[in-house]
Amino acid sequence: MSTFLQQLINGISLGAIYSLIALGYTMVYGVLKLINFAHGDVYMVGAFMGFYLANGLGARGAQALGLSPDGIVGRGLLGGGTLQPSLITALVVMLLAMAICAVIGVVIERFAYRPVRKYSRLTALITAIGVSLLLENGGQVVFGAEPKFFPELFRKRNIDIVSGASINSADIIVLIISLALMVGLQLVVYRTKTGRAMRAVSFNLQSAKLMGINTDRIIAFTFALGSALAAAAGVLVAIRIPRIDPLMGIIVGLKAFVAAVLGGIGNIPGAMLGGLLIGITETMVVGYLSPTYKDAVAFAILILILLFRPSGLLGTVAQEKV
Amino acid sequence: MPRYLRNFIIALIVLAVLFGLDLVFQAGLINPYYTRILMLCGISITLAVSLNLINGFTGQFSIGHAGFMAVGAYSSAYFSVNYGMNLATSLGGGKLGWVVALVITTLVGAAVAGVAGLAVGIPSLRLKGDYLAIVTLGFGQIIVVFLNNIEAVGGARGYSGIPIVKSFFWIFLIAILTIVIVYNIVNSGFGRALISIREDELAAEAMGVNTTRYKVMAFVISSAMAGAGGVLLAHFDGYLNPKSFEFIKSFEILIMIILGGLGSIVGSVLGAIVLTILPEGLRGFAEYRMVIYSLLLIILMITRPQGLLGSSDAFKGLRKRLRRATEGPSGTASSATQSESSLGSEKSR
Numbered sequence: 001m002s003t004f005l006q007q008l009i010n011g012i013s014l015g016a017i018y019s020l021i022a023l024g025y026t027m028v029y030g031v032l033k034l035i036n037f038a039h040g041d042v043y044m045v046g047a048f049m050g051f052y053l054a055n056g057l058g059a060r061g062a063q064a065l066g067l068s069p070d071g072i073v074g075r076g077l078l079g080g081g082t083l084q085p086s087l088i089t090a091l092v093v094m095l096l097a098m099a100i101c102a103v104i105g106v107v108i109e110r111f112a113y114r115p116v117r118k119y120s121r122l123t124a125l126i127t128a129i130g131v132s133l134l135l136e137n138g139g140q141v142v143f144g145a146e147p148k149f150f151p152e153l154f155r156k157r158n159i160d161i162v163s164g165a166s167i168n169s170a171d172i173i174v175l176i177i178s179l180a181l182m183v184g185l186q187l188v189v190y191r192t193k194t195g196r197a198m199r200a201v202s203f204n205l206q207s208a209k210l211m212g213i214n215t216d217r218i219i220a221f222t223f224a225l226g227s228a229l230a231a232a233a234g235v236l237v238a239i240r241i242p243r244i245d246p247l248m249g250i251i252v253g254l255k256a257f258v259a260a261v262l263g264g265i266g267n268i269p270g271a272m273l274g275g276l277l278i279g280i281t282e283t284m285v286v287g288y289l290s291p292t293y294k295d296a297v298a299f300a301i302l303i304l305i306l307l308f309r310p311s312g313l314l315g316t317v318a319q320e321k322v
Numbered sequence: 323m324p325r326y327l328r329n330f331i332i333a334l335i336v337l338a339v340l341f342g343l344d345l346v347f348q349a350g351l352i353n354p355y356y357t358r359i360l361m362l363c364g365i366s367i368t369l370a371v372s373l374n375l376i377n378g379f380t381g382q383f384s385i386g387h388a389g390f391m392a393v394g395a396y397s398s399a400y401f402s403v404n405y406g407m408n409l410a411t412s413l414g415g416g417k418l419g420w421v422v423a424l425v426i427t428t429l430v431g432a433a434v435a436g437v438a439g440l441a442v443g444i445p446s447l448r449l450k451g452d453y454l455a456i457v458t459l460g461f462g463q464i465i466v467v468f469l470n471n472i473e474a475v476g477g478a479r480g481y482s483g484i485p486i487v488k489s490f491f492w493i494f495l496i497a498i499l500t501i502v503i504v505y506n507i508v509n510s511g512f513g514r515a516l517i518s519i520r521e522d523e524l525a526a527e528a529m530g531v532n533t534t535r536y537k538v539m540a541f542v543i544s545s546a547m548a549g550a551g552g553v554l555l556a557h558f559d560g561y562l563n564p565k566s567f568e569f570i571k572s573f574e575i576l577i578m579i580i581l582g583g584l585g586s587i588v589g590s591v592l593g594a595i596v597l598t599i600l601p602e603g604l605r606g607f608a609e610y611r612m613v614i615y616s617l618l619l620i621i622l623m624i625t626r627p628q629g630l631l632g633s634s635d636a637f638k639g640l641r642k643r644l645r646r647a648t649e650g651p652s653g654t655a656s657s658a659t660q661s662e663s664s665l666g667s668e669k670s671r
Contacts, residue, residue: 035452035455035456112620112624115624116623116627119623119627120627121452122381122383122584123623123627125383125452125455126576126580126619127619127620127624129385129573129619130616130617130619130620130623131616131620132616133612133615133616133619134613134616134617134620136612137612137613137615137616138613138616140609141609141610141613145609250569251463254456254459254460254463257456258456258460261456292467292470293467293471295463295464295467296463296464296467296468298460299457299460299463299464302456302457302460303445303446303457306445306446306448306449306457307445310448310449310453
């Protein structure tokens with residue numbers, strides 16, 4: 001029972017991260033009908049931005065306070081290693097990484113996807129693969145191919161719930177932040193004018209244009225939003241498991257895409273549900289079967305979904321119009 | 323000259339040329355390094371042309387070709403090590419025994435890869451859209467995970483001790499067979515059905531084309547041929563490692579056919595040759611190679627989405643010239659045989 005509880009906690013924490021990435025896939029698919037293969041790599045860039053920001057801010061922050069930077073590098077903005085101020089560092093690092101990746105997302109959309117929008121969807125898909133390869137290999141050149149270790153932004157500790165099952169403070173942070181981000185996204189999409197325009201574009205791009213919506217701007221905004229969420233996921237993952245490398249986005253990106261399909265692609269609550277389900281299933285397989293097959297689980301789920309309910313759990317069957 | 327006789331003569335000439343070149347290579351008259359690159363080109367051609375059948379002609383986007391290649395490579399290697407070598411020795415151990423064993427091994431690899439293609443294709447090809455892309459990518463990853471864990475084929479250490487067959491004749495025979503098969507499929511009623519699916523799936527369905535069946539058939543054939551390419555690779559170095567079948571390999575094959583032009587056989591042959599030789603020239607910039615590839619891919623898509631050769635049918639032009647050369651300027655007889663034969667293939671469907 002305690003194993004089950006432990007795996008459930010791990011699964012929810014992992015699933016929340018998949019959900020954040022899946023949201024980006026599902027939003028972009030909603031407006032452009034494009035599988036944005038580069039999305040998983042934006043998540044990787046987010047983690048690396050967090051890495052450089054944390055180290056840079058840590059060193060600068062220490063200098064600003066008149067301390068010797070040696071030994072404090074990597075300790076966060078205010079250094080010291082106490083829990084309260086470092087949590088703010090973590091938030092600052094995450095928000096800055098989100099802002100940088102939002103810009104990267106818009107740049108990718110502007111220079112790679114917008115020029116091919118007039119061609120077939122296959123062309124756009126190949127371009128997305130090209131961007132993905134560029135980020136992975138460019139990342140290997142710029143960041144270095146060897147894995148890097150993310151600095152500890154705040155002190156982690158384990159909190160026992162029942163005997164045999166404990167929850168890490170990092171997991172709690174991950175859960176709170178991702179929940180807050182998802183609530184924020186819901187507010188943006190359902191309570192603002194831009195959000196209404198996004199929904200209109202995803203419903204029908206041509207009609208949205210006829211209604212006077214600046215579709216280019218809305219698409220760019222969608223990319224910015226999705227990329228920011230991916231960057232947040234990147235920093236959160238690095239807080240949980242501090243090992244980051246330029247190819248970390250491939251498998252996670254694929255799994256997040258499967259999560260989006262599982263929930264019903266184009267459906268925002270579906271992406272959250274799908275992410276949680278994939279995360280929990282994966283940790284259960286790790287806990288009860290074998291960790292070696294954890295990367296195969298998501299794809300087994302994908303094939304089952306495609307066989308029995310291709311529109312996803314919360315998706316509606318779209319009638320094809322001629 | 324009747325059509326079948328002409329084809330027979332062409333086949334004989336091709337075989338003779340291949341055999342002659344094989345003797346030249348065996349004699350070691352040519353730098354072994356160049357020989358090796360040439361043979362790798364042959365394997366790349368097999369893979370690229372087979373991928374073009376599903377991606378270029380059917381318009382279904384598969385990005386897990388390396389997975390099927392791995393299935394073919396590992397199954398044939400396992401067969402070779404455990405049964406093939408015994409079979410060859412029990413057939414007398416001479417040249418004939420080896421040839422028989424090699425043919426059976428290739429068929430085994432292609433068949434197992436074809437079955438894998440069926441298993442992957444049926445769930446994903448029933449649906450329209452991009453699902454095949456993501457399922458094939460996932461399949462490619464799963465295959466690597468499994469290969470890393472199967473101890474019977476060496477797991478992550480790699481599979482060594484596979485009999486080495488470095489035969490120019492064999493590699494290019496398979497490559498040419500792949501080209502001929504794809505060419506004939508594309509220019510048959512079956513091929514027209516595939517192209518109609520690529521152009522407009524809904525319209526094809528309305529015209530009575532069973533789109534799922536045709537897509538799955540094309541996918542299985544393509545996977546089987548990728549498996550044959552894998553067989554060649556397995557017996558080329560006598561060593562296999564799951565690492566060499568990761569997604570990056572699938573993308574390399576994909577870039578070959580996109581560079582040449584989706585839906586162009588000549589294009590994929592050229593793309594395969596260029597992208598096999600190019601890395602050798604770029605040895606000094608190994609880490610920038612993939613960066614250059616990916617930039618090339620994006621720029622190509624923005625400026626010339628149909629690839630360098632597009633769907634121009636250079637092969638058709640070549641055939642027309644060949645026919646004119648063998649039959650003289652009277653084009654009427656040839657066009658009659660062609661329309662007859664296409665009618666025939668329509669009926670045999």
